[in-house]
Amino acid sequence: MIRKNKIKNYPQIILLLVLFSFIFANALEYSKAGFLEVPNSGRKVFNFNAGWRFIKTDVKEAHRFNFDDTDWNIVNCPHGLELLPSEASGGKNYQGPAWYRKHFTPPKELKKKQVKLHFEAVMGKCKVWLNGELVAENFGGYLPFSADLTGKLNFGQENVIAVRADNSDDPNYPPGKPQANLDFTYFGGIYRDVWLVATESIFVTNPNDENIVAGGGLFVHYENLSQKKADVIVKSHIRNVSQDRERISVQFKLKNKDEIVAQKTVDSIIKKDASRSISQKLKVKNPELWSPRSPTLYRLEVLVKADDKIYDGVAQRIGIRKIEMRGKDGFWLNNKPYQGKLMGVNRHQDFAYVGNALPNNGQMRDAKILKKAGCDIIRSAHYPLDPAFMDACDALGMFCIVATPGWQFWNDDPIFEKRVYSDIRNMVRRDRNHPSVIMWEPVLNETWYPEHFAGRVNKIVHNEYPYQGAYTVSDSHAKGQEVFDVIYSHPFKSDFYQSYYKNTKKNRKKLQIDYAKEDRCIFTREWGDCVDDWSSHNSPSRVARDWGEHAQLVQMQHYANPDYVYTSWESLYQTPKQHIGGALWHSFDHQRGYHPDPFYGGLTDVFRQPKYSYYLFTSQKSPESEPMIYIAHEMTPFSESDVKVLTNCDKMRLIVYEKDTLVAYPGQKKMEMPHPIVTFEDVYDFMDVKALHRERKADQASLIAEGIIDGHVVARHKRIPAKRPSKINLTAKNYDIPLVANGSDFVVVTASITDQDGNIKRLNNSTIRFEIEGDGDLIGSKTNRGNPRKIAWGNAPILVRSTTKAGKIRIKARLVNEGINTPNADELTVKSRPYSTNMIYSETGQNYNQEREILEKDKSESQLKQKVKELERELNKLRMKEVERQQREFEGE
Numbered sequence: 001m002i003r004k005n006k007i008k009n010y011p012q013i014i015l016l017l018v019l020f021s022f023i024f025a026n027a028l029e030y031s032k033a034g035f036l037e038v039p040n041s042g043r044k045v046f047n048f049n050a051g052w053r054f055i056k057t058d059v060k061e062a063h064r065f066n067f068d069d070t071d072w073n074i075v076n077c078p079h080g081l082e083l084l085p086s087e088a089s090g091g092k093n094y095q096g097p098a099w100y101r102k103h104f105t106p107p108k109e110l111k112k113k114q115v116k117l118h119f120e121a122v123m124g125k126c127k128v129w130l131n132g133e134l135v136a137e138n139f140g141g142y143l144p145f146s147a148d149l150t151g152k153l154n155f156g157q158e159n160v161i162a163v164r165a166d167n168s169d170d171p172n173y174p175p176g177k178p179q180a181n182l183d184f185t186y187f188g189g190i191y192r193d194v195w196l197v198a199t200e201s202i203f204v205t206n207p208n209d210e211n212i213v214a215g216g217g218l219f220v221h222y223e224n225l226s227q228k229k230a231d232v233i234v235k236s237h238i239r240n241v242s243q244d245r246e247r248i249s250v251q252f253k254l255k256n257k258d259e260i261v262a263q264k265t266v267d268s269i270i271k272k273d274a275s276r277s278i279s280q281k282l283k284v285k286n287p288e289l290w291s292p293r294s295p296t297l298y299r300l301e302v303l304v305k306a307d308d309k310i311y312d313g314v315a316q317r318i319g320i321r322k323i324e325m326r327g328k329d330g331f332w333l334n335n336k337p338y339q340g341k342l343m344g345v346n347r348h349q350d351f352a353y354v355g356n357a358l359p360n361n362g363q364m365r366d367a368k369i370l371k372k373a374g375c376d377i378i379r380s381a382h383y384p385l386d387p388a389f390m391d392a393c394d395a396l397g398m399f400c401i402v403a404t405p406g407w408q409f410w411n412d413d414p415i416f417e418k419r420v421y422s423d424i425r426n427m428v429r430r431d432r433n434h435p436s437v438i439m440w441e442p443v444l445n446e447t448w449y450p451e452h453f454a455g456r457v458n459k460i461v462h463n464e465y466p467y468q469g470a471y472t473v474s475d476s477h478a479k480g481q482e483v484f485d486v487i488y489s490h491p492f493k494s495d496f497y498q499s500y501y502k503n504t505k506k507n508r509k510k511l512q513i514d515y516a517k518e519d520r521c522i523f524t525r526e527w528g529d530c531v532d533d534w535s536s537h538n539s540p541s542r543v544a545r546d547w548g549e550h551a552q553l554v555q556m557q558h559y560a561n562p563d564y565v566y567t568s569w570e571s572l573y574q575t576p577k578q579h580i581g582g583a584l585w586h587s588f589d590h591q592r593g594y595h596p597d598p599f600y601g602g603l604t605d606v607f608r609q610p611k612y613s614y615y616l617f618t619s620q621k622s623p624e625s626e627p628m629i630y631i632a633h634e635m636t637p638f639s640e641s642d643v644k645v646l647t648n649c650d651k652m653r654l655i656v657y658e659k660d661t662l663v664a665y666p667g668q669k670k671m672e673m674p675h676p677i678v679t680f681e682d683v684y685d686f687m688d689v690k691a692l693h694r695e696r697k698a699d700q701a702s703l704i705a706e707g708i709i710d711g712h713v714v715a716r717h718k719r720i721p722a723k724r725p726s727k728i729n730l731t732a733k734n735y736d737i738p739l740v741a742n743g744s745d746f747v748v749v750t751a752s753i754t755d756q757d758g759n760i761k762r763l764n765n766s767t768i769r770f771e772i773e774g775d776g777d778l779i780g781s782k783t784n785r786g787n788p789r790k791i792a793w794g795n796a797p798i799l800v801r802s803t804t805k806a807g808k809i810r811i812k813a814r815l816v817n818e819g820i821n822t823p824n825a826d827e828l829t830v831k832s833r834p835y836s837t838n839m840i841y842s843e844t845g846q847n848y849n850q851e852r853e854i855l856e857k858d859k860s861e862s863q864l865k866q867k868v869k870e871l872e873r874e875l876n877k878l879r880m881k882e883v884e885r886q887q888r889e890f891e892g893e
Contacts, residue, residue, distance in 0.1 A: 030360045030388045031316070032837070033118035033195040034144070034206050034217065034430070038301055041313025043203070044110065044838075048117065048194040049077040050743045050804055051102060051841030056081055058097035063129040063162045069101045074843055076743035076804075080357035081167075081189040083784040086606055090596035091180050093187055093355065100163040100190055103842050106153045113198040114241065117147040117161065118206070120192035120387060123356070124167035131159055139173040139419060141186065142383040142405050143426045144208050146197075158842075165189055173419045174444065175382070177409035179593035184348050184382070184407070186593070187355035192386055196840055201242035202304055202311040205275065207429035210237060213463050215277055218302060218316055220433045221467040225287070225322045226335065232262070232282040232320065236302050238312075239275040246271055248311070251303040252280045256288065261298070289334045290319025290435045292376045293625075295397030297435075317394060319435025323469050325486055325521040330577030340674070341573060342399060342438075342581030343620065344377035345370060345603065346526060348590040349385060352606040353779050353786055353799055355591075359744040360388035361737050367392030368735045369608055370587055374621035377438065379525055379583040382407045382445040384427045393436035400436045401473065401525075401583070402427055404457075406444030417453075420444065424457055428464040439473045439486055439523075440465075446475075454480020473523065487518070488525040490567045491575045522575075524582030527567040528559050529601055542600040544589070545611050546792035548762070549634050552612040553644060555601070556632065559584065559613050560677050569620065570673040584617075607748050607797040608733075612646075619646035619675045627714040629707035633684065634762050635721040643683045648675045649707030649715060656683055657692065658700045689721055698723070723755040725764055728813050730828035732800070739802050739809075742835040743844055746779060746801035749830070751813040752794055753823055760794040766823070767816045768796045775832060776809030777801045788816050802832040804844050 029036060032045045053072040061067055081094050106115075117128070123141035127134060131154065136147035153159055167188030169178040179186050197206075210216030216237045223231040234252050246269050253263040262282035270276045288296035297317040304312040324332040331338045347366070351358050358366070363386045370378065378385075378398055383405040393400045404424055410416075424442045431437050442457035443449070458472050458480075473486040481487060531539045540562075543555040561570035572582045589602040598606065603614040615630040629647040631654075633639055645654060647666060654662045664678045684703070692701040699720075707715035729752045739747050753764045769788040772778045779799035780786015789796040800809060809832065814825035 029317075030364075030391050032193075033116075033146075033197045034208070034387075035204075035314040036299070036316060038303065038313030038315050040310065041303065042200045042309075042311050043313060044107075044113070044198040046196040046198075047742065047835070047837045047839040048102070048196045048841075050839055050844040051104070052077060052079070052190070053101045053103070054079065054098070056094060056096075056098045058164075059099055062099045062101065063127075063132060063134075063164070065132045065160050067101070067160075067162075072099075072101070075100075076844060077190045077194055078192055078354075078357035078359055078744055079189045080187050080191050080355035082355075083353050083779065083781065083786065084355055084591075085784050086352045086786075087591075087598050088185070088355070089592045089598045091593055093185055093591075095168050095179060095186070095188070097164060097166040097168070098189060100161075100165065102161045103158050104161070104840050105158055105842065106155055106840070108155055110153070110198045111155050113150075113200060114203060115149040115153060115196065115198045116206075116209070117149055118144060118195040118197055119146070119190065120144050120194070122163065122165050122190050122192075123186055123188040124165060125170060125173075126166070127164045129160075129162040132162075139170075140405065140423060141167070143423060144206075144387075144430060146206065146209050163190060171409075171411045172413060172415050174405040174416070174423055175407050175409060176411055176416060177407060182407060182593040183595075183599075184593065185350065185355070185591045187350065187357075189357065191355070191357040193360065193388075200311040202238065202240045202245060202248060202270070202306060204302060204304060204312050204314045205237045205239050207237075207432075208426050210275075212237065212277075213425075214466055216429060218300070218314065218433065220300065220316070220318050221469070222320055222322060223468075225289075225320065227289070228286060230284045230287040230289075230320050232284055232298075232300075232318070233279065234282065234300065234302070235277055235279040237275060237277045238270060238304055240270040240272055242272060242306075245306045245311075248304055248306045250278050250280075251301075251305065252282060253301040253303070254282050254284065255299040255301065256296070261285075284320065287320045290321040290394075290397075291333055292397040292399065295319065295395060295435075297394060316433055317391070318433055319394060321435050323438055323471070325471050325580075327519045327521060328576075328578045331521060331580040337577070338580070341575075341579075342377045342523070343569070343572070343583075343617075344375035344379070344398065344581070345373075345584045345587035346379045346381040347385065347389075347587045348381055349389075350590050350606070351608075352797070353784060354746075357744075358386070359742070359746070360386075361740060361745045363388035364392045364737050365735045366588075366608070367396055367398065368737070369604065371396040371398055372735075373603060373614055373617040374619075375587075375617070377401070377581060377583060378587075379403065379441075381526075381586070384431065387430070390431055390434050390436060394434055398436060399438040400431075400434070401439045401441055402431050402437055403441040404444060406447060408444075408446045410444065410447050410449050421456070421460060424460050425464055428461060432465055439471045441473050441525075443474045443478060449479060451479060454478070455483050458483045473525075475525070476518075476522075484520075486521050486523060489522050489579075490524055490527065491571050491579060518578070522579045524567060524572060524579075526585040527572065527582045528584045529586075530558065530566060537595055537597065539601070542597075543611065544600045545605040545609055548793060549636065549639055553632060553640065556612040556616050556644070557677065560616055561673060569616075570676070573673045607750075609748075609750070609795060609797060615646050616677070619648050620673065621648055623648045623650075623707075623709060623714070627707055627709060629705045629715040629717050631703055631705050631717050631719050633703065633719060635684065635689065635701075635703065635719050636763055637686045638763075639684060639686070641682050641684050643680045643703060645678045645680065645705050646675070647678065647705070647707045647715065649709050651708040652678060653706050653708065654680050654683070655702075655704040655706070657688065658702060658704075720757070720759055722759040722761040723757075725753050725761045725766075725823050726756040727754055727824040728752070728768065728815075728826040729754045729758060730811060730813055730826045732828060732830050739800075739830060739832040740835050741775065741802045741804055741806035741832040742837075742839070743802065743804040745832075746799045747830065748797050749800050749811055749828065751789075751791075751796045751798070751826070753791055762794040764791050764794060766791045768813050769816050770798050771812040772800065773810040773812075775803050775805045775807035776830070777803065778811075800830060804835070804839070804841075806832050806834040 128136040138145040207216035219235040379401040471485040474484040476487040476489040703719040
């Protein structure tokens with residue numbers, strides 16, 4: 001603790017910094033049906049997301065080709081059945097059957113090709129029909145499946161795909177547990193991408209379409225890896241359905257920033273209606289090795305030729321790296337011990353209003369938010385995440401633990417167990433080439449499964465990934481835990497939860513796990529949550545952002561180093577190297593089925609607006625990546641007297657009211673977390689601020705924090721109390737990922753109430769109405785309380801979505817009940833960029849067109865009335881100056 005004192009001001013040396021930005025090759029190139037596209041390769045991939053007709057109920061005969069669906073809504077995928085409130089826990093979401101129908105005319109160029117419809121995921125039980133013929137059926141909601149349309153399409157005329165998606169509770173496939181008893185929500189619909197893939201008669205297969213152990217598609221692993229060389233072993237699975245082609249050649253090409261670093265060609269024979277796996281070793285000299293601090297990605301291309309014709313071509317981004325769990329020696333990456341702990345978060349996939357229907361750019365924005373916070377590892381909870389999020393982890397440099405769908409549920413029916421095994425195989429096949437994958441979690445989360453289960457699922461993973469670097473993980477107290485490669489555990493004995501009320505930091509050592517008896521690496525899968533009981537769920541970690549300053553400070557301190565015995569950032573940092581890290585529960589606030597409250601323990605809210613804890617995580621990053629400093633204090637009349645500051649710098653100073661300078665040296669004590677919270681005691685008093693304002697020295701009523709490295713100021717943060725609410729300020733947060741005109745991408749636009757200088761007025765209860773014009777739509781209406789929206793902790797966020805037409809989107813925000821003295825309205829223009837992938841649709845739209853109708857009905861003021869109000873505002877500014885003069889005279893100033 002640092003008490004208030006007066007120290008001579010240091011010279012203010014402000015350096016111009018170029019903040020670290022995440023620059024990586026092909027950042028926006030997401031995989032499409034498992035692969036990246038290779039130009040002029042014979043393979044055609046079409047985005048199939050736009051223009052589905054939709055109804056949220058069960059309808060008889062809706063699979064028929066000539067069924068009348070003209071009254072249905074038109075929606076674009078990803079689609080989540082409905083718009084929900086920003087707080088949608090407690091079973092508010094729809095459960096039951098829903099139908100999608102898409103009318104389209106296939107391009108004639110596909111007439112002689114193999115055609116498949118690839119669904120990245122559809123929630124629940126799903127059936128797919130083409131022109132009335134059943135072509136696919138799937139059980140589960142988190143893994144891909146395909147419908148083979150070859151020879152069934154009608155060219156030159158309309159075709160209809162019909163999908164029945166049912167997210168009702170069903171114990172016969174994972175996760176199996178009724179949503180009303182689940183700690184997350186199923187939501188529903190075709191909530192991930194749909195791709196139409198067309199290939200020639202000789203093609204590289206998709207691993208999720210082939211029932212081949214450790215086979216299908218492309219499979220990449222690495223041998224003899226060092227700083228000087230690495231062997232990249234590529235196995236490709238190729239199928240031949242050609243009438244007259246048997247001899248083929250397969251070209252393997254590895255590129256680094258468009259430069260070919262290795263390539264080889266293999267000749268082979270594959271008879272008609274047969275397939276073959278063809279392998280090749282590519283030797284790379286002086287490889288740029290993948291790591292969280294340097295996530296270099298190579299592009300692997302595989303071309304299939306016959307008679308000098310290219311029949312197929314696919315590509316994947318790979319990262320050359322070697323991971324090793326060395327037990328007591330900890331985690332090693334690329335033949336070196338990993339520096340520091342692997343610290344990160346768990347992640348559920350839902351977002352405000354749209355549920356799980358988050359588009360690819362939204363997945364990337366989520367990943368950038370977490371990387372910006374210093375996360376080096378993500379645990380997928382509790383199911384495989386979107387392929388685009390996995391692509392983002394590769395590109396940004398975040399490890400990922402891939403988890404099997406499941407949560408506290410087992411069904412003795414053999415079909416359930418069979419489908420669990422199928423999910424495990426398919427998640428390994430889907431994600432095995434991602435350099436970000438560090439561990440596989442093949443167990444069902446927190447589930448008491450049968451004795452034989454652990455051995456079987458561990459064997460499945462190692463059969464599917466029979467090379468070095470495949471690590472399975474399970475809880476240390478779960479059945480069969482001894483067969484897994486890594487265990488989950490807290491830094492303390494399991495019984496500490498029953499006894500921690502009687503203990504303090506001083507005797508933590510008595511409670512520590514006996515590492516001497518464990519030879520495996522240890523990771524903490526979930527830490528941070530701290531409930532009173534599992535019904536009430538009150539916790540110092542569960543803090544809604546709009547509960548304000550004090551609550552957020554409590555959460556931040558709890559995650560950092562509380563004064564009671566609990567797993568925290570500091571306690572994890574203190575563990576031996578055998579304990580390789582931990583994942584906070586949870587990254588973002590998320591919705592739950594079995595509790596009326598959302599989970600509020602996130603580093604951000606459901607709109608991804610940060611809490612103080614977000615900056616706590618950010619401050620633990622090395623300053624080499626980005627020096628930072630943040631004052632966790634708002635200077636309101638109700639703010640704490642202590643001021644807490646977060647920084648990753650070696651030295652910091654706090655300048656109070658441009659007069660007192662306080663100095664601290666964070667992180668100097670041994671066994672503390674890398675950059676502990678710095679607390680300046682008894683620094684702030686609203687009466688001091690009031691005095692400065694009365695003396696007409698309001699500009700001096702500030703707190704300025706400066707981070708210093710090697711004698712230079714490298715980071716600076718200034719706080720000033722917000723004055724009179726004066727205007728609405730609209731900002732768009734896209735995290736350098738531009739809005740794309742594909743009909744599903746959206747960005748968060750935030751309306752803030754600010755004073756004249758742009759300082760956010762946190763304590764404000766205004767309600768804001770939004771209007772939108774141009775090539776975009778507003779996600780949100782009166783039905784889900786998205787528009788108008790009440791200010792909470794200074795902000796009112798909305799979601800603005802693109803259409804399929806690139807252009808300008810104009811957003812307007814004004815108070816619902818405007819008056820002469822209310823904050824001024826604001827306008828913002830957002831531009832959407834053209835979408836580069838071919839799309840197939842005959843009609844397009846959104847399920848939210850009622851928003852504009854509501855806005856039109858609610859407009860009661862004419863342009864003349866609006867002009868009168870603007871004139872009244874200007875007149876009242878003059879009146880207010882007279883009021884201020886009278887008030888000062890009354891106070892005797």
